[in-house]
Amino acid sequence: MNSFRLSVALATATATLGLAFGAAAQTPTAPATPSVQGLPKVVGAPRHPRLIPSMFVLNARGAKLQDKKLILEGVAPSVIVFADRPVRAAGHAMLPHVLEEWTLNAPNSFAKDPPNATVSVLNKAKASVVDAVVTLKSPKLEGDKLTFDVEVLEGDLAGGDGGVSVFMDLVNLPVPRHSSHRAAWYAGSATAR
Numbered sequence: 001m002n003s004f005r006l007s008v009a010l011a012t013a014t015a016t017l018g019l020a021f022g023a024a025a026q027t028p029t030a031p032a033t034p035s036v037q038g039l040p041k042v043v044g045a046p047r048h049p050r051l052i053p054s055m056f057v058l059n060a061r062g063a064k065l066q067d068k069k070l071i072l073e074g075v076a077p078s079v080i081v082f083a084d085r086p087v088r089a090a091g092h093a094m095l096p097h098v099l100e101e102w103t104l105n106a107p108n109s110f111a112k113d114p115p116n117a118t119v120s121v122l123n124k125a126k127a128s129v130v131d132a133v134v135t136l137k138s139p140k141l142e143g144d145k146l147t148f149d150v151e152v153l154e155g156d157l158a159g160g161d162g163g164v165s166v167f168m169d170l171v172n173l174p175v176p177r178h179s180s181h182r183a184a185w186y187a188g189s190a191t192a193r
Helices: 003-026 095-102 175-186
Strands: 054-060 062-066 069-073 078-083 090-094 116-123 128-142 145-155 164-168
Touching: 054 069, 062 116, 062 164, 069 164, 078 095, 090 095, 095 128
Parallel strands: none
Antiparallel strands: 054 078, 054 164, 062 069, 069 145, 078 090, 116 128, 116 164, 128 145
């Protein structure tokens, strides 16, 4: 089992065990001692974790587009993961685990169907942002430098000399892929409102 899937499995198991432990702690196994009002006190209701579609955000100190490559300098070691509406939840995944999604042996691999992303870079002098929409292919991580082969769909990063956020689109993946792999970080999180 590769480390990304192992991390997802461990996160799901931890959340599930945490809920089970909490339920056991809240639900007496012996006859309940009556509370002041005469009824046992139960806090909350145990629930099984739900798996939900999620998206990734990578952050870095700088970025440039050059020779059909996106080069991220000073990339953060963790990736923000956030849930799609209507769930309000967020978490983190380690960058190397996310990059495993581009391996050919991953189900519905990004190598076979690469994600689109919007790259937003701050222009310090103008206090503005420059953007490019790209398709991310073949990532290579060397220290804190992450390079993707890209197809630029629109935009340019000219003038961008500040912080960077890369918002990865997962909409092109089938729903079972979203549910079974992306959303495990949200097990036991807030539910839809």
